[in-house]
Amino acid sequence: MSSAGQKPEFKEHLLNSIAFLDDLPETLEACVILGLKENAPELRSASLKLAARFEMPSNVLKFIAQLEAQEGVSKKDKVDALKVLVKHQDRLADGSIAFLTRLITDENTSVILSQHAAQVMGALRWHLLDESERDAYLKTIARARSFCLPALMYPFEHQAGINGEGEHGLNEDAWDVLGVQLAAQLERNPAVGSLPSGTVNLLRRMFSEKVSRAYAAMSEVLGDGLYTEQKQEMKLRSILQELGEGNASRGRVLFYKERLACASCHRIDSRGGQLGPDLSRIGRIREPRDLVEAVLYPSATVVNGYENYAFELSGGETLDGMIHRETREAVYLINGAMSEMRIDRKQIEHVHNSTVSLMPSGFEQILSRRELLDLIAYLQTCR
Missing domain, CATH: 1.25.40 (Serine Threonine Protein Phosphatase 5, Tetratricopeptide repeat)
Structure with missing residues (x-):
């Protein structure tokens, strides 16, 4: 060196x-x-x-x-x-949370960088934050871009796991108050309707009937799951009726733009990343409805071989990603930030298939109607 x-x-x-x-x-x-x-x-x-x-x-x-x-x-x-x-x-210096917040909320920041910033911020431990940091964190949730929201829920998931244990756990009253505060910030975020079902289910599990005020607030914000599915189906149908209006040339330019970062994970012919499925022939093997659903609601269906796994560790931490490789001593995950994470097998308590895709959700909040139609038109030409 x-x-x-x-x-x-x-x-x-x-x-x-x-x-x-x-x-x-x-x-x-x-x-x-x-x-x-x-x-x-x-x-x-x-x-x-x-x-x-x-x-x-x-x-x-x-x-x-x-x-x-x-x-x-x-x-x-x-x-x-x-x-x-x-x-x-487990802590960050003064100003770092503000820096991450700017990346998480700025519409001009690339999807990959915003998501990476959210993963870093989501690694913070709630019980280690002071009052001003907690307030800043909650306010970030109200302004976060849609695909950043799942990662920002991690500190609450970790806190839920240690509640009632030792000095860092919250009692039911304090947890109830925090749930109400979190629900209020989620309600202020226009992208809350784009939360993946896995994140919605996580929030419902964390703030169940045991904490009545938080449960009521979360139920109001998250709504009924069936209603959400109906809204998504109506959205898909309306877009399918307009597919002929898309421009494939504009869609190709959009695919390779840093703002969306599609090519960071997906390859078409010899250009692009390899974290996600190869899309070189996607227009031949997938119906138009499948393409629209994959862009807008990526967690609805995950391609075999690209499953996202959640590893619950002995220290209370949960790590998720695709299994990149394994040895006798460890499992190595890779996530949307393309960084490899090593998990010692001795630390693994439970593994389950995550219902949340590695592909960011919420593109309906990022793409205009015309951009979405253009992108789908381009993917249809990939044969």
């Missing part, structure tokens, strides 16, 4: 190779700092992914905190740095 004659491509390959280790030897910890000091964005990104994968000593975390605070650091690197810090420290 330190050799001046080594090309950036070699260094990046070395860093990516280290990620396949189950544990990071102390002798290789220096590689992380050396990579962070490089000016090449791909090396810095690879080093931050390593820091998120492994346990890091305090000197590395201190360096990452300094990097995150520097002027001129890209938003992506800043979010990646915050991901490392929140994993190791």
Whole structure:
């Protein structure tokens, strides 16, 4: 890593190779700092992914905190740095929540970066936040883009798991109050109707009849599940009637735009990512209705081989993603941020198939009617 004659491509390959280790030897910890000091964005990104994968000593975390605070650091690197810090420290410095909130609520931020920011913010622990941070968090929920909302529910899910246990748990009255506050912020968000069914069911489980005021407030906001399905069906039918008005050329441009980031996960012919299904022949194998449903309600049907799994760990944490690879000692997940997460098999208490797709929901809030029709028209030409 330190050799001046080594090309950036070699260094990046070395860093990516280290990620396949189950544990990071102390002798290789220096590689992380050396990579962070490089000016090449791909090396810095690879080093931050390593820091998120492994346990890091305090000197590395201190360096990452300094990097995150520097002027001129890209938003992506800043979010990646915050991901490392929140994993190791469960807290963020003053101003970090405000920065993440801007990414989560800004319509001009790419879908991938917004979602990544929401995942970082969702890794915070509710019981460790002070009053002002909790207030800021709740207000973020009211303004969050639709596809960010599921990740923002994680702190409440974690809190529900520790309620009644030790000093950090909330009693029923406090949990009831928090549920009412959360419901109020969700109600202010126009995208609440786009919540995936898995997130809706989670909220209903967390705030059941035991906490009567929160239960009533959540029921008012979330509505009846059957009614939601009927609304979605009506939406699909109305769009199908207008499919002939879409422009495939405009749809192709839209597919590759950073704002939607479709190509970050999906490949068409030789261009695009590989986290999601290959769409090169999607227009041949899927009916128009399937295409519209997949864009608007991705959790309705998940393609075999791309299932999202939720791992409940012994410490109360829940991690979800696609299973990327496995060893005798660990399971490795990959999520929408394309970062690999290692889970020690000894920590796994329960695994279940998540009902929430890795593909972000809420595109009906992002796309205009014309843009949606154009995108579907383009996908229909992929044969």
